[in-house]
Amino acid sequence: MDPMNEKEPLFSPKNVRLLKQPLVKDNPITVQVLGICSALAVTVKLEPSVVISLAVIVVMGFSNVMMSIIRNITPPRIRILVMLTIIAFMVVMVDQVLKAYMYDVSRQLSVFVGLIITNCIIMGRLEAFAIANKPWPSFLDGVGNAFGYGWILVVVGFFRELLGSGTIWDINVIETPWWNLYELGYQNNGLMILPPAALIVVGVIIWVHRSKHKELLEDN
């Protein structure tokens, strides 16, 4: 059989790498430092962080696939416009679903769902990967990168909500029927609610990440 036409298994080592690489080694936030703006905006609480992460996973996975399907018939000169249209289409879909089934969260996220369009990671993956690869690897690449982005958001959201509001997923963990730390003089950290706190938490994640993966350090 011609090796060119040999069917590649769905989860070949190469494809699995596409999925896994962006989770840690090539993480869009901690290594490529993309998508920081949304990491600041939506991570005050855990719930919106999780929802926006899921939204980005859906948007990125499917817009990568769509771009990949039409990659051979898209004239290179208008490719950016095509990409924007695809992403915008996916974002509007996600937004409508959120409004229909999770109205409260949708209100809370307000404009930031729409702003997924401007997330540089999505555009970056379309331009760097989907435009030159087959649909299935593109899907894996999109989902992998979105997961890499999402888990950072969830971690940041967890710490900001815990320290800033004293709750986890809106369940109060500082003042419970069993203990009440407020009585001992504990106070919620107001800094954690402000956007700069997200930068600090992301900074800490990058710090830990780099000290674990020495190959990421620049030599100077």
Next chain:
Amino acid sequence: MKFLRDILDNIKPQFQKGGRFYKLHSTFDAFETFLFVPNKTTFKGSHIRDSIDLKRTMSLVIVALLPALLFGIWNVGYQHFLATGVTASFWEHVWVGFVAVFPIIVVTYVTALGIEFGFAQARGHEVNEGVLVSGMLIPLVMPPDVPLWMVSAATAFAVIFGKEVFGGTGMNILNPALLARAFLFFAYPADMSGDKVWVHAIPDGFTSATPLAQAAAGDITSIPSAFDMFVGTMPGSVGETSTLAILLGAAFLFMTGIGSARIIVSVFAGGYLMGLLFNLWGANPFMEVPAHHHLIMGGFAFGAVFMATDPVSASQTGKGKYIYGFLIGLLAVLIRVLNPAFPEGMMLAILFMNVMAPLIDHYVIEANIKRRLRRTKARQAAAEKITQ
């Protein structure tokens, strides 16, 4: 002194490579250099050596801080008895103040040194001396009744995120002590601002605003007289109230050549000028506060003398120091007057200019290079003319 040296020499091999306690060598180093001037010499690259090392420099700053600290301790007691209406002797004032302030100092040092030693051990470098000064500055910019766990959290934040992240003393872009205060200011505003926190053990129903807060509220008739504010008998953070004590420290810093006179003088000049401009504008009562009052209210003097002059985070070039200091003074008064949410503009002004300092230095150096190039060219042109 000889016997101390003997003890150290005796146990030193244990801490050197191959010794039993090699893991603790940076801790040993820290104590040894604290007691004796180190005899290490630099052996490569160009270098200029001063007669005192960093540890001695930092110790002198602590000496300069003593007047402000001692006055602060007395003032905490004085304000407490003023609020409760009890007459008390001088030593009772000092004792009450001491009981309030001393725990803050202890907590700051324990936290800061603990983290510093931990990082030094983990990274295998020496313990940095800057922490000695930060540990003394932090209590002086705290309200007297700040909860101790907050002091500890703020110190930890400042040492880790202000310094260690960047690689320790000498690498930080922000002044760590101010960072600690800024952290508390934004994280726990209830304990860092308002009119309940500035007097130790304030009685119920009694409020005591700082002169700055009074002025920001437009209540300029009730701020203390200029003399009181200069001497420092007003509520405020522990060490910031007395401009007199701070100027004593400044004189000491000038004499020893440690604090930059350029920065201090230009901070005061900038603040005074901005105060005068606001006097001209005069749109609200705060703008009509006499310009010299700005220099003695709140943390202005303390910031100018002890925070803005931090040799690491300030501008390094001569001209840059003038610009840096002037803009600090200007911004501090600007923030104070125009933004009532931040009565203590000095903190934000210094932090902001800390960030800008490298930029200022860059342009000062660029301008110098350009000027010298022009001069060389002019000379060459003149020389060519002569030869023609």
